[in-house]
Amino acid sequence: MQQFDNLADAQTLALAIVDTLPEPFVVLDQELLVLAASRCFYEYFSEDAAQTHGRPFFELGGGQWDIPALRRLVATILSERTSMESIEVEDDFRHLGRRTMLLDARLVRYEDSSSPTILIAFRDITARRAVEREKQELLEHTERLLDEQQTLLHEMRHRIANSLQIIASILLLKAGAVGSEETRLELRDAHKRVMSVAEVQSHLNDVDGIDRIDVAAYLTKLSAGLAASMIGPHHGIEIHVEAGEGTLPSSDAVSLGLIVTELVINALKYAFPTARAGARITVALEFDGSGWKLSVADNGSGRAAAPPSASSGLGTAIVAALAKQLKAQIREVSSGSGLRVEVTHATFSSHVPLAA
Structure with missing residues (x-):
């Protein structure tokens, strides 16, 4: 010192x-x-x-x-x-x-x-306090905007749900009024598709946010809705869901739900031409990082029992368009033990070989 x-x-x-x-x-x-x-x-x-x-x-x-x-x-x-x-x-x-x-x-x-x-x-620290006040005011303004956005979102969801219910009711009324059996079936199919979209909307209303969706819960709820609205009490067909843990952007989840709806509709129409015990449709989703693979399989009679129009109808076209939008490939495997349709995202790397 x-x-x-x-x-x-x-x-x-x-x-x-x-x-x-x-x-x-x-x-x-x-x-x-x-x-x-x-x-x-x-x-x-x-x-x-x-x-x-x-x-x-x-x-x-x-x-x-x-x-x-x-x-x-x-x-x-x-x-x-x-x-x-x-x-x-x-x-x-x-x-x-x-x-x-x-x-x-x-x-x-x-x-x-x-x-x-x-x-x-x-x-x-005058400048620092001024910046802090500006940040606080900006934060409060942002929170007000988010509250307003949330209110508008709830209102929009409510109106969409009401509109879908009205459209579904009109389709059902028209189906009961037309004389053509073919037209009646087409209207009923359209009604089922609208109800599927309504089910998607209902699930979005139940979650806190809309950025990403828990797919396992979503597919479980969607499949339960499809079973309740499309399977009669005497058909004895079970829809079973096997989905791993994971989330998808809400837009992808909606498209995936529509694909499931179309594939389940096809399975219900063609897989079980006659009632049988143990009839089952399995909806499975597997995740691999950012990739995923969806499969809808039945233990019915396979593709051979379906009419030629089943592979070129509106439902098939919808599935193809949605798969393309999701950057996914479609593959079918048909046998005497049923039909399986797989929709595989481009980034999915399967570790399990596809069974015939």
């Missing part, structure tokens, strides 16, 4: 250190007279050094420092002989206007003297 021959040298060094501090800094005696201040203090607050030294601190700058909060700070330090940090003071300052200052103050006691000194450092 540097040793000084006399007190004057030590004071000279102390004053030099104070003068080079990058932030405003002032040294007061116990009577609150200014003993020293940094160059930054004089420049920042437009104080004259010659008229500052030895004057009462609270009289400087026409009394700009005579702030109740600052007086309490100094009084606390003198009475409790302690230090205080990050004390925020907001007031109007000469030449600066309204400012927010952060003050750090410390009482220094000496072994050979009963007269302590007070060190006060100043940091102008």
Whole structure:
């Protein structure tokens, strides 16, 4: 440690250190007279050094420092002989206007003297507080917009659900009124498709957000809805879901749900021409990273039992279009033990070979 021959040298060094501090800094005696201040203090607050030294601190700058909060700070330090940090003071300052200052103050006691000194450092945080207020206002504005968006979203979902129910009812009424059996069947198929979209919409209403959908829960609910609306009480056909854990973007999940609906409709129409025990349709979804593979399989009579139009009808065209949109490939495997249709996403890497 540097040793000084006399007190004057030590004071000279102390004053030099104070003068080079990058932030405003002032040294007061116990009577609150200014003993020293940094160059930054004089420049920042437009104080004259010659008229500052030895004057009462609270009289400087026409009394700009005579702030109740600052007086309490100094009084606390003198009475409790302690230090205080990050004390925020907001007031109007000469030449600066309204400012927010952060003050750090410390009482220094000496072994050979009963007269302590007070060190006060100043940091102008006006700009920081302004940025924080702007951020808070922006956050509050964003939250209001999100609340408004959520309200509009709920309203839109409600209207869409009502519209789908109206369309489904009209299709069902028309199906009962037409004389042509072929037209009646087409209208009933259209009704089933609308109900499938309604089921998708219902699931979206039940989840907290719409960005990504839990596919296992979605397919389970969708399949239950399909079974309830399309399988009569005497058919005895079970729809079973096997889906791994994973989520998909809501737009992909909707398309996947429509594909499942079309494949289940085809299976119900053609896989079981006669009632049989243990009839089952299995909807399975497997994930591999960002890829996935959907399969809809039945244990019915296979493709051979279906009429030629079954492979070129509207449902097949819808599945092909949706698969293309999802960047997926379609593959069918038919045998005497049933038909399986697989829709495989382009990024899926299967670890299980496809059985015949």
